[in-house]
Amino acid sequence: xxxxxxxxxxxxxxxxxxxxxxxxxxxxxxxxxxxxxxxxxxxxxxxxxxxxxxxxxxxxxxxxxxxxxxxxxxxxxxxxxxxxxxxxxxxxxxxxxxxxxxxxxxxxxxxxxxxxxxxxxxxxxxxxxxxxxxxxxxxxxxxxxxxxxxxxxxxxxxxxxxxxxxxxxxxxxxxxxxxxxxxxxxxxxxxxxxxxxxxxxxxxxxxxxxxxxxxxxxxxxxxxxxxxxxxxxxxxxxxxxxxxxxxxxxxxxxxxxxxxxxxxxxxxxxxxxxxxxxxxxxxxxxxxxxxxxxxxxxxxxxxxxxxxxxxxxxxxxxxxxxxxxxxxxxxxxxxxxxxxxxxxxxxxxxxxxxxxxxxxxxxxxxxxxxxxxxxxxxxxxxxxxxxxxxxxxxxxxxxxxxxxxxxxxxxxxxxxxxxxxxxxxxxxxxxxxxxxxxxxxx
Ligand SMILES: Nc1ncnc2c1ncn2[C@@H]1O[C@H](COP(=O)(O)OP(=O)(O)O)[C@@H](O)[C@H]1O
Ligand SMILES: O=P(O)(O)O[C@H]1O[C@H](CO)[C@@H](O[C@H]2O[C@H](CO)[C@@H](O)[C@H](O)[C@H]2O)[C@H](O)[C@H]1O
Numbered sequence: 001x002x003x004x005x006x007x008x009x010x011x012x013x014x015x016x017x018x019x020x021x022x023x024x025x026x027x028x029x030x031x032x033x034x035x036x037x038x039x040x041x042x043x044x045x046x047x048x049x050x051x052x053x054x055x056x057x058x059x060x061x062x063x064x065x066x067x068x069x070x071x072x073x074x075x076x077x078x079x080x081x082x083x084x085x086x087x088x089x090x091x092x093x094x095x096x097x098x099x100x101x102x103x104x105x106x107x108x109x110x111x112x113x114x115x116x117x118x119x120x121x122x123x124x125x126x127x128x129x130x131x132x133x134x135x136x137x138x139x140x141x142x143x144x145x146x147x148x149x150x151x152x153x154x155x156x157x158x159x160x161x162x163x164x165x166x167x168x169x170x171x172x173x174x175x176x177x178x179x180x181x182x183x184x185x186x187x188x189x190x191x192x193x194x195x196x197x198x199x200x201x202x203x204x205x206x207x208x209x210x211x212x213x214x215x216x217x218x219x220x221x222x223x224x225x226x227x228x229x230x231x232x233x234x235x236x237x238x239x240x241x242x243x244x245x246x247x248x249x250x251x252x253x254x255x256x257x258x259x260x261x262x263x264x265x266x267x268x269x270x271x272x273x274x275x276x277x278x279x280x281x282x283x284x285x286x287x288x289x290x291x292x293x294x295x296x297x298x299x300x301x302x303x304x305x306x307x308x309x310x311x312x313x314x315x316x317x318x319x320x321x322x323x324x325x326x327x328x329x330x331x332x333x334x335x336x337x338x339x340x341x342x343x344x345x346x347x348x349x350x351x352x353x354x355x356x357x358x359x360x361x362x363x364x365x366x367x368x369x370x371x372x373x374x375x376x377x378x379x380x381x382x383x384x385x386x387x388x389x390x391x392x393x394x395x396x397x398x399x400x401x402x403x404x405x406x407x408x409x410x411x412x413x414x415x416x417x418x419x420x421x422x423x424x425x426x427x428x429x430x431x432x433x434x435x436x437x438x439x440x441x442x
Contacts, residue, residue, distance in 0.1 A: 007026040010026065018052060039058040042182070086125055091123040118140055121140050132147050150337045156188075170243050177189075214364065232319065240349065256302060279420050296406060305343040345411070350393060350398070357382045420434045
């Protein structure tokens with residue numbers, strides 16, 4: 001049966017959010033033929049008390065070409081069923097549908113007003129480690145299929161469209177989207193943007209710099225190493241401040257009054273409680289984390305809030321030949337939509353990127369035979385780039401007051417807690433990276 005095949009297959013997918021827990025049941029909520037040999041499925045997966053929905057493109061062939069062997073889900077009778085995102089003979093249907101603004105069995109395919117879509121490029125699945133699946137069409141477009149579905153408009157579509165309408169810099173131009181009704185609510189299934197073919201991912205660029213530093217013998221200060229990244233971190237800080245400014249102009253803003261600020265700390269604590277229950281390694285760090293949260297209780301100034309990125313890290317920014325571009329405005333993939341759309345302090349994004357500099361510096365140390373010798377170098381690289389980012393943020397008009405330092409530290413702790421859970425679920429070999437955030441610093 002198809003549901004049984006899917007239940008075995010889905011648990012192994014990178015984008016499946018429920019890894020590490022047994023699947024108690026999977027059922028098919030909708031199954032729509034898009035074109036012969038291509039079906040769109042929404043499946044619901046039950047694990048413990050939770051129920052999550054995912055979307056799949058299911059391909060059907062009686063002969064499976066070798067190039068699709070890795071995408072095989074299973075066979076039913078003499079039909080091969082496979083993950084059709086990998087089948088460029090079939091994925092052109094999506095591009096064509098957006099170009100023609102097609103309505104098809106409950107799916108609505110749309111393009112941005114005034115956009116013309118070239119339907120000729122064929123797709124490739126992006127090889128990146130992702131929470132979703134992105135199809136790159138030639139070097140023109142990247143179309144992200146949101147794998148886990150929650151009813152509602154995806155914040156990425158909402159934010160990028162609003163920023164593009166303001167001609168805001170530092171974003172990739174939006175081209176189109178696909179939507180359907182889920183529980184009677186308009187729900188985004190996919191979002192297509194300009195593909196930045198000549199750009200490099202911030203994470204890759206940062207790692208190149210870290211590698212250069214580690215390889216420099218005799219050891220030179222980070223500032224003198226060949227691939228110093230600080231000038232880029234500074235530009236990125238400035239671009240981040242501009243994006244925050246645009247977000248504040250495009251969406252409503254508010255302030256959290258002093259007597260309400262404690263609620264933020266309560267939210268952090270609730271998430272910490274859930275995280276400790278799931279990842280026991282966190283237990284020994286609770287007092288350090290709690291201390292950072294306690295400082296928030298004592299704040300005596302109100303906190304400005306606005307729409308933010310929500311899951312800001314080096315993998316979400318790309319350096320084009322001329323600029324930094326910010327991607328993936330959909331917030332932390334595991335959080336409820338309401339939380340992802342909630343107004344928050346922009347310091348949350350600043351903290352996310354600061355954590356990412358720590359990640360970049362330390363990720364090569366996990367399991368490295370010379371980790372002890374390299375640790376101070378990692379710290380030096382992280383400190384230098386964190387400082388440059390903050391300097392650029394201030395230069396770009398982002399304000400970080402002294403009182404903000406308390407909030408920034410709490411946001412960093414909260415992000416590291418989130419990361420510990422994320423790594424425990426997805427990349428257990430990396431868990432030491434966020435855990436290092438709780439170690440006392442000299
Ligand atoms: N517009 C784009 N142009 C080029 N590459 C992109 C673009 N958008 C995303 N990418 C690449 O895809 C990766 C994952 O994209 P992201 O939006 O973060 O997906 P996810 O939400 O699944 O994590 C990015 O790190 C980047 O390398
Ligand atoms: O990009 P996503 O929206 O899928 O974000 C999730 O995955 C990220 C990893 O790909 C994860 O980021 C963590 O690892 C990054 C290095 O791979 C590092 O730069 C980030 O600082 C760190 O948080 C992100 O947390 C998660 O939501």
